[in-house]
Amino acid sequence: MKTIKEINEKIKKGEAVVVTAEEMIKIVEEEGAKRAADYVDVVTTGTFGAMCSSGVFINFGHSDPPIKMLKIYLNNVQAYGGLAAVDTYIGATQPNEDPDVDIDYGGAHVIEDLVRGKEVELYAEGYTTDCYPRKDICVKISLDDVNQAIMVNPRNCYQTYAAATNSREEKIYTYMGILLPEFNNVHYSGAGQLNPLQNDYSPETKTFNTIGVGTKIFLAGAEGFVIGEGTQHNPPFGTLMVKGNLKEMSPEFLRAATMPKYGPTLYIGVGIPIPVLNEEIAKRTAIRDRDIEVPIYDYGVPRRERPLVGKTNYEELRDGKIVLNVEIDGKRVEKEVKTGPVSSYKKAREVAEELKRRILEGSFLLTERVAPLGKGEFKPMRSPITLVRDVIKREPIVAKLGISIEEAAKILMNNNINHLPIVDEHGKIVGIVTSWDIAKAVAEKKRKIEEIMTRNVVTARKDEPIDEVARKMCRYDISGLPVIDENNRVVGVVTSEDLSRLLGGRK
Numbered sequence: 352m353k354t355i356k357e358i359n360e361k362i363k364k365g366e367a368v369v370v371t372a373e374e375m376i377k378i379v380e381e382e383g384a385k386r387a388a389d390y391v392d393v394v395t396t397g398t399f400g401a402m403c404s405s406g407v408f409i410n411f412g413h414s415d416p417p418i419k420m421l422k423i424y425l426n427n428v429q430a431y432g433g434l435a436a437v438d439t440y441i442g443a444t445q446p447n448e449d450p451d452v453d454i455d456y457g458g459a460h461v462i463e464d465l466v467r468g469k470e471v472e473l474y475a476e477g478y479t480t481d482c483y484p485r486k487d488i489c490v491k492i493s494l495d496d497v498n499q500a501i502m503v504n505p506r507n508c509y510q511t512y513a514a515a516t517n518s519r520e521e522k523i524y525t526y527m528g529i530l531l532p533e534f535n536n537v538h539y540s541g542a543g544q545l546n547p548l549q550n551d552y553s554p555e556t557k558t559f560n561t562i563g564v565g566t567k568i569f570l571a572g573a574e575g576f577v578i579g580e581g582t583q584h585n586p587p588f589g590t591l592m593v594k595g596n597l598k599e600m601s602p603e604f605l606r607a608a609t610m611p612k613y614g615p616t617l618y619i620g621v622g623i624p625i626p627v628l629n630e631e632i633a634k635r636t637a638i639r640d641r642d643i644e645v646p647i648y649d650y651g652v653p654r655r656e657r658p659l660v661g662k663t664n665y666e667e668l669r670d671g672k673i674v675l676n677v678e679i680d681g682k683r684v685e686k687e688v689k690t691g692p693v694s695s696y697k698k699a700r701e702v703a704e705e706l707k708r709r710i711l712e713g714s715f716l717l718t719e720r721v722a723p724l725g726k727g728e729f730k731p732m733r734s735p736i737t738l739v740r741d742v743i744k745r746e747p748i749v750a751k752l753g754i755s756i757e758e759a760a761k762i763l764m765n766n767n768i769n770h771l772p773i774v775d776e777h778g779k780i781v782g783i784v785t786s787w788d789i790a791k792a793v794a795e796k797k798r799k800i801e802e803i804m805t806r807n808v809v810t811a812r813k814d815e816p817i818d819e820v821a822r823k824m825c826r827y828d829i830s831g832l833p834v835i836d837e838n839n840r841v842v843g844v845v846t847s848e849d850l851s852r853l854l855g856g857r858k
Contacts, residue, residue, distance in 0.1 A: 355626050358392045359716045367392040369710045371703040372545050372625075372636055379637035388633035393710055393717065396550050397569075397622040397702030398542035400694030401608065403526065404506035404582065405617045406442040407462055407597050410498040411473065413437055414490075419483035420475040424448065425461045427472070436483060440503075443607075443617035457615030459607035462502075465494045466571075467602050500597035502570065506581035508621045510548035510589040511645060514539040514668065516660055516675065516688070519651035524612035528693045530650055534660070534677045537647060537690045542699035543640040543665030547623035548589045550636045557586045557727070560632050561625055563720030568593060569622035569706045572601030574715070577623075577724075585727035593621065604702065620698060622706040626717055640665035647675070653819045655731055669696070681838055739820060739834055740813040742853060743843030747833070749774050752781060754800050760789045770831035772841045773804050779839040782806050785831070810835045811845055821850055 361367040368391050370378065375394045378387045411420075413436070423430040423439045427448045430441035445458035464471055470491040479486055494500055516537045517523050517530035524530075527538045543549065547568075551559045566577040575595030584590045604620035627633050641664050648657040660675060667673055668690045675686050709715035749772045750762055763771055763786050773782040782804030792803045811820050811832045820832060824847060834843035 353392070353626070353628050355628075355717050355719050358626050361392055362710055362713055362716055365711075365713065367710065369393045369395060369624075369707050371700070371707055372396050372550050372638075373700070373703070375633075375636045376544065376639055379633060384634035384637065385630050387637070388627055388630045391627045391633065393707075394550060394625040394627060394636040395622060395703045395706040395710065396542075396545055396547040396625060397620065397699040397704075397706065398508055398546050398694070399604070399620040399698035399702055400509075400512075400540050400542070400618060401526070401610070401616040402504060402507045402619045402621075403444050403616045405462075405502065405504040405619060406440055406458065407465075408438065408440050408499070408501045408503055410500075411437040411439070411492065412496075412498050414485060414488055416485045417483045418475060418485035418488050419477040419480060420488075421478060422476040424474045425471050426456070426464070427452070427474075428456070428458050428461050430458075432475075436477075444615050446614060454609050454612075454614045457607075457609070459615045459617035462597070462617060463602060463605060463607040465500065466597060466600050466605055468493060468495075494598055501594060502575070502597050502600070503578075503592075503594045504581075504619070505592055506583060506590045507593050507619065508547055508581070508591045508623075509541060510546060510552065511587055511643060512540040512694075514645050514647040514663065514690075515650045516647055517651040518649045518658075518660075518677070523651060524610070525650050526610055526613055526616070527650065528691070529611060533679055534675055534686055534688060536688055537668070537673055537675070538693050539645060539665075539668045539690060540692065540694040541645075541665070542694065542696060543643050543669075544638055545696070545699045545703055547621065547625070548586075548591070549638055549643060550625050551623070551632075552586065552589070552635065553631075554587070559586075559589070559724055560635065561628070561720065562591075562623060563723045565718055565721040566623065567716070567718040568595075569620070569702060569709075569715075570595035570600070571605040571619050571621075572603060573597075573599035576718075577720075580724040580727075583729050584725065585729035588729075589724070589727070591621075591724075604698070604705075618695075618698075620702040622702040624706060624710060624715070624717055640669060641667075653816060654814075668692075737817045737853065738813065739811050739815050739817060739843075739845055742817060742845050742849045743813075743834055745843075747772065747841045747843050749778075749841050750800070751776070752801065756789060756792045756798060756800060756803065759784055759800055760793075763789065768844075770833070770844050770846060772808075772833040772844065773800060774841060778841070780808055780810065780833055780835055780841050783808050783831075783833060808833060812836075813842060817845075817850065817853065820845055824850075 419436040430439040443459040515527035573595045579592045581590030606618040647660045831846040
């Protein structure tokens with residue numbers, strides 16, 4: 352048994368044995384956990400990925416005359432103004448107020464610009480008081496100009512991050528990147544065997560061996576601290592709440608990015624030293640990628656509880672391809688698909704190596720935690736939801752291939768509808784026509800329904816949220832969607848009129 356105090360004494364004397372988590376794997380495999388625990392003092396870990404739940408508290412100092420800031424913008428990105436007169440919090444995912452810029456430059460980009468030494472424009476408005484007579488201000492500031500810039504991130508350093516794929520017939524844009532149609536790729540995130548929380552976790556107790564409140568960490572190039580468990584902390588999907596001085600951070604370990612058609616995010620490098628106090632800790636710090644299970648979820652289903660497609664591990668994911676057992680067009684098939692990371696293992700390794708270097712040179716000492724991390728709690732929001740099944744009230748009216756345009760027009764008129772799904776002999780959807788299509792067909796003297804129907808039909812499912820249906824109508828500029836079952840048979844139609852009645856409180 353060793354203590355952190357004893358290890359720190361060895362660090363000060365230059366006698367500590369420090370290895371990265373990757374190096375520890377080989378040591379334990381060759382010499383066993385007991386011998387490794389005897390002579391290895393510290394194992395360094397690292398992760399580098401998109402950590403959306405991040406941001407910075409900034410104190411600007413008082414202007415002359417003073418202002419009580421209420422609406423605050425940094426390079427046209429809004430920051431929170433509900434603190435004291437010249438304090439603010441800017442979140443990494445806040446988009447730009449300029450609609451032409453929008454998500455291409457957000458809070459994360461402001462933070463990186465400040466770390467790079469660039470000036471940003473501060474514009475603020477407030478209401479006047481006797482002690483704060485100024486109404487607005489517009490100045491250029493840099494990181495050197497502000498009193499404090501303290502990064503406080505509510506949720507960083509995910510222990511394990513679920514992988515993502517997409518069952519839809521179109522690609523989708525998510526915080527896991529662009530997911531291709533029909534399960535054609537799998538994206539994943541996380542450092543696996545280098546991850547700090549993986550290396551410190553006890554599966555038996557579902558707690559962490561050494562990491563807790565007060566643990567000193569490497570945070571984007573600066574010294575930081577764990578200030579508690581992060582939001583949505585739920586081991587083995589643990590998270591950390593962390594803080595550090597933005598003025599000491601490096602752009603080498605802090606990068607802004609924009610996920611296409613999703614929003615800004617901030618890539619951060621986090622490294623934590625694990626003191627090897629006993630054999631059990633030594634054994635855990637030798638965890639391998641193949642030992643870490645990663646669930647794969649279908650992000651094509653826009654629900655809180657996404658379907659589980661399968662399970663894998665980081666070793667298989669890093670191989671670049673994986674075999675999924677999925678259902679396509681009603682048939683269960685095995686499909687080999689490409690995998691891709693949305694985090695950087697290379698940068699995670701650099702974090703672990705840099706932390707190792709600092710400990711070996713004696714500039715980074717370990718700290719005792721003052722309290723363990725809290726227990727996991729991951730409750731869903733109690734929120735009302737309206738599904739497509741709640742909106743469709745009558746049996747679908749459809750027509751089969753081969754009918755004339757005149758017959759289709761009569762069906763629309765007699766049933767007072769504007770959307771007519773076209774089905775094949777098995778009842779599966781093959782197209783759709785609208786009253787506008789009919790009017791256009793008459794003007795152009797078309798005769799066959801096949802000539803005018805839309806073949807690439809945008810559809811909905813009965814268990815789909817109505818919010819997603821409204822988004823589809825807006826995206827594709829359409830006014831109705833056929834509702835289909837798992838066999839592509841039409842079970843209803845949902846229209847913009849249905850949505851209007853729903854919003855108006857009429858069923």
